[in-house]
Amino acid sequence: MQIAIVEDEPLAREKLAAALRLAAPTAQITAQLASVAEAIRWFTANPPPDLLFCDIQLTDGLSFELFRALPVRCPVVFTTAHDNYLLEAFQANGIDYLLKPIRQTQVAAALAKYHALAAHFTADYATRLHAVTHGAPRDRFLVRKGTAQFVVKLADVAYFYTEDKLVFLVTRAAQRHLLDKPLADLEAQLDPAHFFRANRATLVHIDSVVRCTPHTKGKLQLELTPPAPEPVIVSQERAAACRHWLGA
Secondary structure, eight states: OOOEEOOSSSHHHHHHHHHHHHHHHTOOOEEOOSSHHHHHHHHSSOOOOEEEEEEETTTETTTTTHHHHHHHSEEEEEEEEEEEEEEHHHHTEEEEESSSOOOOHHHHHHHHHHHHHTTTTTHHHHOOOOOOOSSOOOOOEEEEEETTEEEEEGEEEEEEEEEEEEEEETTTTTTEEESSSSSHHHHSOOTTEEEEEOOOOEEEEEEEEEEEOOOOOGGGGESSSOOOOEEEEEHHHHHHHHHHHTTT
């Protein structure tokens, strides 16, 4: 998951980034922008993030000018010290509206809301949305075995996991193959209707999940087939999104 921040106060920006890292440790903060002009330049030159946290009152104007200038194609969580911009916020891709000072619980709740909304998309719509924002999902991987290379079809993939900074693909037949891409890159290339980033170390296919059971402090534990080398624990912040993804 990729997140961008638009916030002109350095301390507020640092606190929000810290709260996001705590609530979503597997997410990437791809940009921290301080003005409308800087945000326009960044969105013009880069693909949209999965989610934008955006202050409303910036040093060079209201952030709504960004949405008037460009078609920003991502949901937005607005942050502000005032509650008189609520209508405009929800007319500009807003999915939540946080009043400052922002608390950790508010950030976690906003992320849970985003994941819950995303999980309600149909599989076909999620695939089309992912193709528009990230390119068409890949359907095969070229893996190496000794000096030979061969193709593993995506339909045969059960999950991906990291071990000692190495990334492995595990097939439904329990074959393990070393890959040369980080999990974050793989996540961006795969259909979110079928693959879920369970935690920092595991990216799972929905059909590989045999059982989902409660774990400590609101977490979930996923049982996979073939079995994963380590327990697959989903954080409390990601638990609701995981349940929705599984069809709850």
